[in-house]
Amino acid sequence: MANIQQVAKQAGVSVATVSRVLNGQGTVTAKTRIKVEDAIKRLNYEPSMLGRNLRNSESRILLILIPKISNPFYSEIINGIETAALTHHYNILLCETDSNPDRENIYFDLVRKKMADGIISMDPAVNVESLIELAESYAIIQCSEYTVESGIPYVTIDNEEAAYRAVKHLIKIGHEKIALINSDEKFLYARQRQLGYRRALEENGIPISDHYIHHTQQIGFEYGQQAMRKIINLKDRPTAVFAVSDMLAIGALKEINNNGLNVPDDIAIVGFDKIDFSNMTHPTLTTVAQPMHKMGTIAAEMLISEIQGDQVESIILDHELVIRESTSG
Amino acid sequence: MANIQQVAKQAGVSVATVSRVLNGQGTVTAKTRIKVEDAIKRLNYEPSMLGRNLRNSESRILLILIPKISNPFYSEIINGIETAALTHHYNILLCETDSNPDRENIYFDLVRKKMADGIISMDPAVNVESLIELAESYAIIQCSEYTVESGIPYVTIDNEEAAYRAVKHLIKIGHEKIALINSDEKFLYARQRQLGYRRALEENGIPISDHYIHHTQQIGFEYGQQAMRKIINLKDRPTAVFAVSDMLAIGALKEINNNGLNVPDDIAIVGFDKIDFSNMTHPTLTTVAQPMHKMGTIAAEMLISEIQGDQVESIILDHELVIRESTSG
């Protein structure tokens, strides 16, 4: 547990010189450098981030705000964030809010207390007012879920267009009775995806039946099941379902199977997100792929730029419709 | 961005007094306390963890080492860790090693550099020598995966017994030709679970066929599929499969379905872990439940105790066989 003082003494130089070789800057003679490096090795010295961080007024930590760690949608994004963070010598503090304002507040305090240098918010249920207030003093990026009016930079995809294409695909393969399993309309992405759904139907002269549109409180599996239960019992049963998340779609799939019906023969399904499991179901799920890894790396790069004082612009990334068994009937 | 100095000045007291009311200790008159609290509010002061941490030589951060964040098995454990950490005013640094030694080293350096106060290791592929060396100077807990000889405290379940019960269940419902999809034997849990499998068969007078035992390089979905492909093509096809992880089991299930066979009628399946998705497949998966949340909280409590200088004992938690559709034929 040596410190920089002891290394300096051991090497017969000043602490400033040690610091210089540590940070590879300033000018140091080869001979002095060797002496210092020797001393470092001999003492098994590791510079303390505690001292360095205080001196530099930074923590080199990025705070990631997600609603639920068990939602696989976030896994790949986090992976991307971590990769980018690591190359810039940042680390990530993973914070699960459970969409609980109290927890959220604890995490917000972390940046106020200089425990983190910035925030990547991915929680759709985030308290926007708090976020805006925080953004006045700290670096913040919105990832995937966002509010334009906040003025906080975001990285996301075109949800309306993505939903439009998904539903258009269903229409193209012959479906007209298409149900929508949406999440709560308080979320922007839910409103956007619903818009895309409507546009696809309208453009093709298919009337929109409100009883085909279901809203769930959350985007969990059970909620997809519940919604599908109601849809199956409809007098005029749809032949296809568009769910705004793979978790909902997988719930719907399970419910259809439980009722002895077949996907895609009786009911076709399209999901959203392309989580790992969308490829493990039977049948595999047609779904909209978001470039999650890229989204993560870009969000991290943006945040780091912002921390360094740069101005950053919001970005809208491409998406892709992945056609698989659940619509290939 | 006020600091403690400015608060002291504003309140007309010394920094020591401000520190005292901040930490709610030492003795401060009610009157002085009010003055200080007023100043804090007026200046919108938030104490900096950077200063505090340097002074206290701690980071209040727990480093969590996992191989893959997308593996849902870890989600619930992490959730448990976070809950416990939060109540003790610690935060968690999530580190995904990808079973890559270089990355692992970066993370190990983090504790050497005082960026983290301790480690919870859940990576089966961890470099045990490094871990042992690190454990001499830093607090470390092994969670789920462990090595006894390391002398590092662990929290886990009885893998041998759990596997034994899983296979015994298959035998009880009439199966004799039971295949095993195991992961690489370099992992302790793989060896333990194989032992349980063998004991169950032996106790019931069922001969062990080596061609019924398959090893996979990793515990991913595709590896389960691959293994199942070979098993299905066996001349003497098994009527049941025990997979040492749900991910493998779900891969096996998919492959069985792809071959037009039925679970559990043609082949029954038992998995391991009770990840969320084990309940979303069709049919739902019989599996061994590990108390993941509890495992996480306990690991965190143990680590925090160790950080505080206490001696901690390893713990073996209970498991439970959850019988669902994939064995209810």
Next chain:
DNA sequence: CTGAAAGCGCTAACAA
């Protein structure tokens, strides 16, 4: 009950 002052480990401005 309160204040002065040292010091945690580091970086960087300034001087030599």
Next chain:
DNA sequence: TTGTTAGCGCTTTCAG
């Protein structure tokens, strides 16, 4: 090229 020194923001010992 190298050294001296101030100071990042906090806690805590020791005096008063």
